[in-house]
Amino acid sequence: MTAAPGTADELRTGSPSAGPGEDDWAAAVAAVRGLPADARVLLICHVNPDGDALGSMLGFGLGLRRLGVHRLQATFPGPPEVPEPFRWLPGLDLLVPADEAYPDPDLVVCFDAASESRLGDLVDRLDTAGTSIVLDHHASNTGFGAVHLVDPTAAATSVVAEQLLSRLDVPLDAEIATGLYVALTTDTGSFRFAATTPEVHRLAARLLATGLHPGDISREVFDTRPFGAVRLFGEVLGRARLEPEAAAGHGLVWTDATLDDLARHDQQPYVLESLIDSVRCTAEADVACVLKQVGPVEWAVSMRSKGAVDVSAVAVALGGGGHRFAAGFTGSGDAEQVIARIRVELAGALTGGPAHADGCRSSRTR
Numbered sequence: 566m567t568a569a570p571g572t573a574d575e576l577r578t579g580s581p582s583a584g585p586g587e588d589d590w591a592a593a594v595a596a597v598r599g600l601p602a603d604a605r606v607l608l609i610c611h612v613n614p615d616g617d618a619l620g621s622m623l624g625f626g627l628g629l630r631r632l633g634v635h636r637l638q639a640t641f642p643g644p645p646e647v648p649e650p651f652r653w654l655p656g657l658d659l660l661v662p663a664d665e666a667y668p669d670p671d672l673v674v675c676f677d678a679a680s681e682s683r684l685g686d687l688v689d690r691l692d693t694a695g696t697s698i699v700l701d702h703h704a705s706n707t708g709f710g711a712v713h714l715v716d717p718t719a720a721a722t723s724v725v726a727e728q729l730l731s732r733l734d735v736p737l738d739a740e741i742a743t744g745l746y747v748a749l750t751t752d753t754g755s756f757r758f759a760a761t762t763p764e765v766h767r768l769a770a771r772l773l774a775t776g777l778h779p780g781d782i783s784r785e786v787f788d789t790r791p792f793g794a795v796r797l798f799g800e801v802l803g804r805a806r807l808e809p810e811a812a813a814g815h816g817l818v819w820t821d822a823t824l825d826d827l828a829r830h831d832q833q834p835y836v837l838e839s840l841i842d843s844v845r846c847t848a849e850a851d852v853a854c855v856l857k858q859v860g861p862v863e864w865a866v867s868m869r870s871k872g873a874v875d876v877s878a879v880a881v882a883l884g885g886g887g888h889r890f891a892a893g894f895t896g897s898g899d900a901e902q903v904i905a906r907i908r909v910e911l912a913g914a915l916t917g918g919p920a921h922a923d924g925c926r927s928s929r930t931r
C-alpha cells in the first residue's frame with residue numbers, strides 16, 4: 566500500500582511514506598558486516614506470527630547463517646508454538662522460546678512489526694542490543710529501532726528482507742527462498758491482492774528459480790486444515806451478520822468465534838486466521854470483520870475493506886494498526902460492545918475512493 570506524502574496514514578503516525586533511502590540500506594549492511602565473529606544476533610517477529618512474519622524472519626536468518634553468523638536465534642513474543650501451517654518451514658531450528666532469547670544481543674533484527682507493542686515482552690531488546698534493524702512494510706510503522714528498512718510500497722516484509730540479503734551478497738537458495746516465498750504469497754493472498762506489482766512477480770520468479778515447490782507450499786499454507794476446523798468454520802459462518810447500512814451505507818459483514826467454539830471443535834486459535842477470507846467475499850459489504858475471542862473479555866479483531874473504507878484508521882482509533890485495506894486491534898468487552906465501537910468508527914473512515922465492484926477482489930496486505 567502506498568501512502569502519498571501528507572495522507573492520513575502519514576499525518577497520524579509521522580512515519581515517512583517513502584521506502585528506505587541509500588543511507589538506511591548502507592547502515593543496515595554496515596550493522597551486519599561490522600559484527601564481530603562471535604556476535605550474537607537475535608531475530609524477532611511480531612506476536613501471533615503469520616506467514617510474512619515467520620517466512621521473512623527464517624528466510625533472512627538462513628541467509629545470515631550462510632554469511633557465517635552462528636550465534637543466531639529467532640523468536641517471537643507469547644507462547645512459542647508455531648502455527649501448524651508453518652511447522653515445516655526451513656530454519657525452524659533457529660527458533661527459541663521468547664524467555665530463552667539472548668538478553669543483550671549484539672544485533673536485533675525485527676520483522677513485520679509496525680510498532681513496539683507487537684514485540685510484546687521482547688521490546689526491551691531494542692534497548693539492550695548493540696543496535697537494531699527494523700524490516701517492515703506497514704505505513705503505520707512508528708519508526709522504532711535504530712535502522713529503519715520500512716517500505717510501505719512493499720507487498721510483504723520479505724520484499725525488504727530479500728533486498729537486504731542481496732545487498733549483503735547472500736545468494737538465494739531453495740531454503741532461504743521458501744521462507745521468503747511463503748511470506749510473499751501470504752501477504753499478497755497468493756498474488757491476488759492489489760499490492761501484486763510486476764516487481765512482486767519478478768521476486769517470485771527469482772525465488773521459484775531456486776527450485777522450491779510452489780504446489781506443496783500452497784497446499785501446506787492455504788489448503789490444509791483439520792476437519793474440526795471445517796466444521797467450526799461452518800458454524801461461525803452460519804451466524805455471520807450483514808449490516809448494509811453500516812460504514813455510511815458501504816456495508817459491514819461480521820462474525821465472531823469464541824473460545825467455546827474452539828473448544829467444542831477441539832481446535833487451536835491459528836485455524837481462525839483464514840476465517841476473514843471466507844467472510845470478506847460478501848458482495849454486499851465493503852467491510853468485513855472477524856472477532857476472535859482470546860480471553861474472557863478480550864477479542865483479536867481482523868478487518869478488511871474492499872476500498873471504500875480505510876480500516877487502518879478504524880484500527881488505530883481503537884488501539885491497533887495495519888494497512889488501509891487490512892487492519893486489526895485487540896478489543897475488550899463482549900462481542901456486541903466491540904462491534905458497536907467498530908460501527909461508530911466506520912461511519913467516519915471513508916477513503917474517499919470508490920468502492921470496488923468486484924466482491925472478492927481485496928487490497929489486503931498484512
Ligand code: 5GP
Binds near residue numbers: 679683868885930
Ligand atoms: P490480521 O487480520 O491478518 O491479523 O492483520 C491484518 C493487519 O492488521 C496486519 O497488517 C497486522 O499486522 C495488523 N494488525 C492486526 N492486529 C493488530 C493489532 O492488534 N495491532 C496492530 N498494531 N496491528 C494489528
Ligand code: MN
Binds near residue numbers: 677930
Ligand atoms: Mn506483512
